Amino acid sequence: MRCLLCESWSWSHICNTCRQDQLTPSFYTRTITGKLSVHSFYKYDEIEPLLLTKHTDLGFHIYRILAKTAFGMYAKRFETDEPVAVISVDDHARHGYSHTALLARAMKREQLLPRFGMLRDRSGHRYSGKDFQFRLTHPRQFELKPFPEKRVILVDDILTTGLTLTQAVECLEMAGKEVLFCLTLAEADHQF
Numbered sequence: 374m375r376c377l378l379c380e381s382w383s384w385s386h387i388c389n390t391c392r393q394d395q396l397t398p399s400f401y402t403r404t405i406t407g408k409l410s411v412h413s414f415y416k417y418d419e420i421e422p423l424l425l426t427k428h429t430d431l432g433f434h435i436y437r438i439l440a441k442t443a444f445g446m447y448a449k450r451f452e453t454d455e456p457v458a459v460i461s462v463d464d465h466a467r468h469g470y471s472h473t474a475l476l477a478r479a480m481k482r483e484q485l486l487p488r489f490g491m492l493r494d495r496s497g498h499r500y501s502g503k504d505f506q507f508r509l510t511h512p513r514q515f516e517l518k519p520f521p522e523k524r525v526i527l528v529d530d531i532l533t534t535g536l537t538l539t540q541a542v543e544c545l546e547m548a549g550k551e552v553l554f555c556l557t558l559a560e561a562d563h564q565f
């Protein structure tokens with residue numbers, strides 16, 4: 374096949390050269406709820422064409438590459454003595470796979486335990502393309518299933534207003550969980 378970015382022949386959808394040149398993750402940090410850090414590996418604009426594959430068949434492969442490059446690398450360096458649950462926000466399989474579950478899965482290590490289908494939004498609201506006002510007046514209704522770990526890393530794909538993560542954190546804290554921080558693939562400076 375050809376690399377999506379440079380069109381040279383490649384064994385994968387994105388060749389190794391392009392992964393190194395264009396997908397080396399950065400580390401952007403924002404604070405939500407006045408105390409909690411949200412770390413993102415890319416700026417939305419840097420990888421927008423890749424993120425837009427989310428709702429296509431190609432999206433599965435692209436998200437898996439991004440998950441390994443960013444979340445996998447991060448997990449490799451993360452050290453903890455106690456088990457930590459990696460919880461992906463609303464990991465419904467909408468197009469044959471869940472993109473947030475793919476991100477969480479890439480973090481699996483001895484003490485980092487991705488748990489799927491734990492945090493689901495029952496509101497039915499879709500935020501994509503909606504403005505801040507809509508998001509404020511149509512809150513998520515997260516439901517949490519029980520899991521044994523107390524400490525949690527919360528994972529989502531795109532950080533916009535931070536409202537979704539804020540509501541997810543509230544839901545986890547109400548259940549007595551301690552959210553260490555959040556990780557998102559890409560941070561957007563604008564709403565869309």
Ligand SMILES: [Zn+2]
Pocket residue numbers: 376377378379380381387388389390391392
């Ligand atoms: Zn390439």
